[in-house]
Amino acid sequence: MKGVYLVTGIHGVLARSLASRLWSLPGTRKVYGLAGPEEGPPAPKKVEIEEIDPRDAALVDFISEKKVDTVVHLDFLEEYRHQEEVFDRNVMGMLNVSAAAAEAGARKLVLASTTWAYGAVYDNPNYLVETRPMRGRPHLAWLKERVEVERYAKEFVATHPRLITTLLRFAPLLGPTSDSPLSRFLGLPSPPIAMGFDPLLQLLHEDDAIEALLAACRHDVRGAVNVAADGVIPLLKLLRKGNLAYLPVFAPIANLALKIAPGLASFKQIPIEVDHLKFNCVADTKRMKEELKFSPRVGLAEIVEELTRKGPAEALEPEEVEGMLEEVEEDWW
Amino acid sequence: MSKPFRDTKAVYDRLGTLFRELLDDPDYGSMAKGSVIRFRLTEPAAVVKLNCRKSPAEVACGGEDGPADLDLGMPATLLHEVLSGKSGLGDAYRQGLIQVRGSVFKLISLKPLLDAAARLYQQKK
Amino acid sequence: MVAMGVGTNGRCTATTAKGSPCRGRSVADSEFCRKHQPPEEEAPTPRVERSLRDEVENLLKGAVERFPISRLFPSITPSSVIDTFRSGIEKVAPQAREELLRAARNFLMRQATWLATDTWKSAWSFLTGMSDQWKSMLARRAKGEYEVDPYGLDEEFTDWVRPVFRFLYRFYWRVDTTGIGNVPGQGRALIVANHSGVLPWDGAMIMTSIWEEHAEPRYVRTLYLDWFTQVPWVAPMLTRTGQILAHPENGERLLHEDRLVAVFPEGLKGVGKLFKDRYKLARFGRGGFARMAIRTGAPIVPCAVVGAEEIHPNFRRLHLAEKIFNLPIVPMTPTFPWLGIFGTIPLPSKWKIHFCDPVPTNRYKPEDADNFLVVSKVSNQVRDSIQKKIHELLAERKGVFW
Numbered sequence: 140m141k142g143v144y145l146v147t148g149i150h151g152v153l154a155r156s157l158a159s160r161l162w163s164l165p166g167t168r169k170v171y172g173l174a175g176p177e178e179g180p181p182a183p184k185k186v187e188i189e190e191i192d193p194r195d196a197a198l199v200d201f202i203s204e205k206k207v208d209t210v211v212h213l214d215f216l217e218e219y220r221h222q223e224e225v226f227d228r229n230v231m232g233m234l235n236v237s238a239a240a241a242e243a244g245a246r247k248l249v250l251a252s253t254t255w256a257y258g259a260v261y262d263n264p265n266y267l268v269e270t271r272p273m274r275g276r277p278h279l280a281w282l283k284e285r286v287e288v289e290r291y292a293k294e295f296v297a298t299h300p301r302l303i304t305t306l307l308r309f310a311p312l313l314g315p316t317s318d319s320p321l322s323r324f325l326g327l328p329s330p331p332i333a334m335g336f337d338p339l340l341q342l343l344h345e346d347d348a349i350e351a352l353l354a355a356c357r358h359d360v361r362g363a364v365n366v367a368a369d370g371v372i373p374l375l376k377l378l379r380k381g382n383l384a385y386l387p388v389f390a391p392i393a394n395l396a397l398k399i400a401p402g403l404a405s406f407k408q409i410p411i412e413v414d415h416l417k418f419n420c421v422a423d424t425k426r427m428k429e430e431l432k433f434s435p436r437v438g439l440a441e442i443v444e445e446l447t448r449k450g451p452a453e454a455l456e457p458e459e460v461e462g463m464l465e466e467v468e469e470d471w472w
Numbered sequence: 473m474s475k476p477f478r479d480t481k482a483v484y485d486r487l488g489t490l491f492r493e494l495l496d497d498p499d500y501g502s503m504a505k506g507s508v509i510r511f512r513l514t515e516p517a518a519v520v521k522l523n524c525r526k527s528p529a530e531v532a533c534g535g536e537d538g539p540a541d542l543d544l545g546m547p548a549t550l551l552h553e554v555l556s557g558k559s560g561l562g563d564a565y566r567q568g569l570i571q572v573r574g575s576v577f578k579l580i581s582l583k584p585l586l587d588a589a590a591r592l593y594q595q596k597k
Numbered sequence: 598m599v600a601m602g603v604g605t606n607g608r609c610t611a612t613t614a615k616g617s618p619c620r621g622r623s624v625a626d627s628e629f630c631r632k633h634q635p636p637e638e639e640a641p642t643p644r645v646e647r648s649l650r651d652e653v654e655n656l657l658k659g660a661v662e663r664f665p666i667s668r669l670f671p672s673i674t675p676s677s678v679i680d681t682f683r684s685g686i687e688k689v690a691p692q693a694r695e696e697l698l699r700a701a702r703n704f705l706m707r708q709a710t711w712l713a714t715d716t717w718k719s720a721w722s723f724l725t726g727m728s729d730q731w732k733s734m735l736a737r738r739a740k741g742e743y744e745v746d747p748y749g750l751d752e753e754f755t756d757w758v759r760p761v762f763r764f765l766y767r768f769y770w771r772v773d774t775t776g777i778g779n780v781p782g783q784g785r786a787l788i789v790a791n792h793s794g795v796l797p798w799d800g801a802m803i804m805t806s807i808w809e810e811h812a813e814p815r816y817v818r819t820l821y822l823d824w825f826t827q828v829p830w831v832a833p834m835l836t837r838t839g840q841i842l843a844h845p846e847n848g849e850r851l852l853h854e855d856r857l858v859a860v861f862p863e864g865l866k867g868v869g870k871l872f873k874d875r876y877k878l879a880r881f882g883r884g885g886f887a888r889m890a891i892r893t894g895a896p897i898v899p900c901a902v903v904g905a906e907e908i909h910p911n912f913r914r915l916h917l918a919e920k921i922f923n924l925p926i927v928p929m930t931p932t933f934p935w936l937g938i939f940g941t942i943p944l945p946s947k948w949k950i951h952f953c954d955p956v957p958t959n960r961y962k963p964e965d966a967d968n969f970l971v972v973s974k975v976s977n978q979v980r981d982s983i984q985k986k987i988h989e990l991l992a993e994r995k996g997v998f999w
Contacts, residue, residue, distance in 0.1 A: 262823035264846040265748055335829025337836070339749050371747060373833075379741030418826060499703055508814060525812045538815050539808045543756065562719025566726040568733055573756040576727055580720045584710045595651055 148214025150179035202243035310367035314345030365422035782813030792867030904948030
């Protein structure tokens with residue numbers, strides 16, 4: 140039934156904001172949030188939380204019973220080292236949710252992914268279109284899992300043509316509440332960079348990520364869409380503007396360290412792939428503007444400006460996030 | 473102090489006609505032959521490019537792209553003062569009010585042209 | 598010059614060249630006979646003359662005020678000089694006035710500029726202020742305040758390093774550029790050139806020739822081999838000066854944006870050529886450049902570069918070193934690898950760059966880019982045109998280094 144939404148991973152910051160914002164779309168009747176097994180903050184206003192594990196087959200019944208029209212799958216945990224439980228949740232969860240959506244007769248499925256799944260390879264063209272293959276060779280668990288999700292999503296779209304599947308590939312997110320790998324990288328006391336390299340980066344403000352998801356709910360677009368703010372910024376410029384004391388590391392040594400000890404606990408020190416410190420991974424946003432009819436409101440300069448003013452976000456406690464969201468919700472009513 | 477230029481269009485009208493007249497004169501036009509000089513003004517924002525490689529020399533208003541042999545960035549009021557004879561270009565440069573991209577020697581060698589521009593500017597007042 | 602006389606009685610009032618009065622009959626409505634008619638030049642526009650007069654008067658006033666003439670000769674004051682000037686100019690024929698005023702103005706202007714102390718003071722300010730400017734520019738850049746275009750071109754940085762390229766262009770390789778008019782000042786175009794010389798200096802010189810010599814200078818985006826993105830320090834340097842990775846998607850995108858793009862289809866085969874094969878064009882790849890141009894309708898400007906082969910004469914390729922260090926080419930030249938890092942300094946041969954007549958592609962439809970016959974026809978046409986021009990330039994060349 141049109142206007143019934145299901146947002147998975149409701150405890151995540153992005154999902155919570157989205158769930159509240161869905162009420163701003165015309166014709167919204169009901170918004171359900173799917174929580175995982177872990178504890179989380181209480182439900183945002185007007186969002187009914189269901190505690191069904193995303194891997195649970197009972198999801199099919201839930202979707203068909205409640206006549207859910209659009210499923211937005213945002214349940215993904217970003218961990219650096221491989222943990223079987225997390226992998227299961229991320230990859231199997233996605234498979235289950237998408238299969239359930241198709242089986243139960245939902246009309247639309249919106250998935251989230253990242254432009255970094257394309258991989259920062261030395262011979263990347265300057266602007267990657269959505270049809271480019273996923274060529275990265277990631278070491279970090281979260282990116283490996285994202286690439287797997289992409290692979291399954293591609294197969295899923297091919298085998299389920301009736302369901303409208305939109306796959307939004309977000310550029311690295313930055314913003315006051317974001318806890319993305321890039322913001323963690325910038326939050327390091329001295330982010331390491333590859334000496335002699337200065338790749339071009341693309342950014343997206345977290346508010347625009349939510350707007351893009353709303354646009355995906357509003358318009359029916361099939362397939363992958365890159366979502367990013369206009370323009371590119373060299374990595375060194377970003378670090379200098381943010382006044383961060385970066386540490387140039389000689390690349391061959393960094394590579395050697397990766398090969399010898401990929402599982403080192405200290406590896407958490409570099410929350411992003413070394414390749415992204417060397418080569419470009421910039422996505423083309425023509426499809427976003429034309430088909431998704433969405434243009435990010437927060438420009439690149441503003442994102443960097445905000446970063447300079449407030450500094451990168453530390454990993455926030457759930458109560459802090461809760462408090463911020465409550466303020467925002469009050470404004471909207 | 474009242475602003476000498478109200479807005480970008482006023483800048484283009486006044487400076488555009490000034491430089492066109494200046495470069496129409498065969499002696500002055502040949503002084504800068506072979507150079508592309510660009511003024512990047514702020515408050516109001518305006519870009520005036522003198523392309524003396526073409527003959528007749530072309531004065532283009534707006535449009536920032538392309539390399540220039542000499543690129544001067546300064547507030548529009550400063551340019552007005554220099555052309556009116558109230559400020560010296562060298563002093564302004566020393567104080568860091570002008571950003572020069574390109575060869576400073578070229579700037580020095582173009583002083584006669586700038587003096588002529590100043591004379592013409594003052595004549596038109 | 599014909600002196601004007603006063604009074605007419607049907608006789609010409611001119612004085613002949615020999616100095617005797619002319620005895621010819623004057624033409625109606627004129628003081629002169631047909632032979633001595635003043636030339637049919639346009640009468641000097643009063644506006645121009647007036648502005649010249651004003652300028653000269655200003656300059657005279659300034660000159661008198663500047664030098665302490667009045668102290669030595671009290672009768673010489675600005676106003677007296679101007680009066681003298683005004684009465685003097687009236688005595689000159691109107692046709693000659695403008696020329697005389699111009700000459701006077703130029704003379705006085707040079708005096709005003711080069712004899713004035715404030716000119717030299719400001720020149721001194723410029724020279725001494727240069728280091729401050731550099732410092733403030735570096736400080737600003739260290740804070741990240743510089744702009745970059747969508748492909749990474751940093752205009753401020755490029756302007757800053759331009760003198761190096763200019764030196765190489767004018768003094769080291771003394772490049773002679775011809776046919777620059779064949780490169781359009783606006784709109785998309787694809788420059789296709791032969792490639793040689795181990796390092797991509799020929800690309801840099803093509804770029805510099807457009808900057809220096811073209812009537813409407815533009816940034817040329819040269820497409821470089823993908824291997825260079827893996828080289829530290831070189832990769833960001835290339836990006837900041839506007840060079841872009843060679844990839845068909847990049848090339849098409851740039852041409853669609855109406856930019857000027859330069860490609861070297863010979864690629865590695867070109868730069869890895871041995872000295873004995875110099876100036877023989879290698880195969881032009883699979884025609885990717887032609888496809889790019891046909892799809893976007895961009896005219897192809899073939900470009901012949903002579904002189905780049907001799908900067909690093911390559912006698913042998915050291916394949917073992919290439920394998921060990923993972924480099925695409927390691928040449929053996931008269932200076933490398935014996936002189937180590939100094940062996941990478943190129944030799945100062947004399948270069949000639951010629952831009953041939955553009956090959957238009959707008960007679961083809963974009964779909965023709967998938968037609969191998971069309972692509973290879975265009976590709977061969979361009980290749981032949983470059984090869985022919987290279988032979989011509991080599992024949993004209995007197996020597997390698999001069």
